Amino acid sequence: MTPQAARRVLIVGAGIAGMSAAITLRRAGAEVDLIDIQPDFTVVGAGLTITGPTLRALDQLGVYEEVAAHGYTGDGIRVCAVDGTHLTDIPTPMPPGSKVRGSGGIGRPVLYRILSGRVLAAGVRPRFGLSVEDITQDTDGVTVTFSDHTLGRYDLVVGADGISSRTRRQIFPHAPSPQYTGQSVWRTFVPRPEGVDRRHYFLGGPVKVGWTPVSATRMYMFVVERTPRRIRTPGELPAALAELLTPYGGHIAGFRDAIGEDTEIAYRPLESFDLPGPWYQGRVILVGDAAHPTTPQLASGAGLAVEDALVLAEELARHDSVTAAFKAYADRHEARCRFVVDSSIEIGRLEQIQAPPAEQTAVVEAALARLVEPL
Structure with a gap:
């Protein structure tokens, strides 16, 4: 069922949002061009925590079984004190009849490999090292001038080029720029100890520490720190991370002691x-971090990116004009995206003032309960 108003589509950006849009729009029958300024399917970061709603979106995208096979799926979040003492558990139930678990994790390179494989299998041949120099719209379509001086003509353009989106600046010249939230995040892979079967938070200390299993043998550990914005060189990361983890006990003490000069840290x-x-x-729409970047407190940025692609393809298939489809997309999905962004910022604020763990987890639990609602 090719969307009549979107037979030919350009997607700018080959990250999670862009690859998901390529998959859904090709599945709907559209002809898709996918470009990215990077030289290949570039992966930035270590691991991804995946909520139940994100697993549901990945199932609708058609990749849940692969994610479950190569990553981790489970239920619940365990909340611990700084010394590792168990404080409480946050349930992560999905609605009755859901085919997915309530929580999960995967290495970001693994997810990129799964999604890029589906993009190529759909017949999309990405063009890398390419960007958009100019976008000109009229009543019938969009003419795009690329950085290699070639032209393209499309029914619509999807800007999926991340938080520093050039597409956003091109269609909204006065759009706000990204601003530092007051926190920085550290990420690294660690071994998965025997008996660890779920995500963990360690709250009540000077930083927030957590981990997510990403396979049968590995987890990714994150540390969220309140700090003035600073640039750190790779060489100083191991010692600085080890110092941040000094107060923490349980398995984290062992992870800290294992940090060495060759430890890869993002x-x-x-x-x-x-x-x-x-x-x-007009005929240009922003998805993913280009429109609604979210901090990682609810682990929902990747999920929103996949949901954006699903909802956009569905609305384009339902409507006979790009304008009507875009309006329906906004009416259906924008409030949900804003809720995730606002809730994540609020959790980050509570972390920065070192609010009691129960106050922080209450916001997490309430937000996750709302996100299980259908798209």
């Missing part, structure tokens, strides 16, 4: 912005 400041809606202009 470190980045957390940024966000609030872009007024709607997140489209």
Whole structure:
């Protein structure tokens, strides 16, 4: 059922949002061009925590079985004190009849391999090292000038080029820029100890520490730190991370002691912005972090990106014009995205003031309960 108003589509950005959009729009019958400024399917970061609603979206995308086979799926989040003492558990139930578990995790490179495989299998041949220099719209379509001086003509353009989106600047010249939230995150892979069967948070200390299993033998550990924005060189990361983990006991003490000069650590400041809606202009629409970047407190950024693709393809199939489809997409999905962004920022605020663990987990639990509602 080819969307009559979107027979030919350009997707800018080959991350999770862009690959998901390529899969859903090809499945709907559209002809898809996918470009990215990077030289290949570039993966940035270590692991991904996956909520139940995200697993549901991945199931609708058609990749849940692969994610479950190569990653981790389970239920619940265990909340611990700094010394490792068990405080409480946050349930992560999905509605009756759901075919997915309530929680999960996967290595980001593994998810990229799964999604890129589906993109190629759908007949999409990405063009890398390419960007958009100019977008010109008229009543019938969009003319795009690429960085290699070639032209393309499309029914619509999907901007999936991340938090620093050039597409966003091209259609909304006065859009806000990403701003530092006051927190930075550290990520690294650690062994999965025997008996660890779920996600963990360690609250009540100077930083928030957590881990998510990503396979039968590995987890990814994260540390969220309140700090002035700073640039750290790779060489200083191991010692600095070990120092942050000094107060923490249980398995974390063992992970800390195992950090060495060759430990691979990803470190980045957390940024966000609030872009007024709607997140489209004419025949160009923004998805994923290009429209609604979220900090990782609810582990829902990747899930929203996949949901964006699913909802966009569905609305394009239901409507006979791009304008009507984009409006229906915004009416159906924008509030959900804003809820995730706002809730994540609120959890980050509570972390920064070192609110009691129960106050932090209450926001997490309430937000996750709302996100299980159908799209």
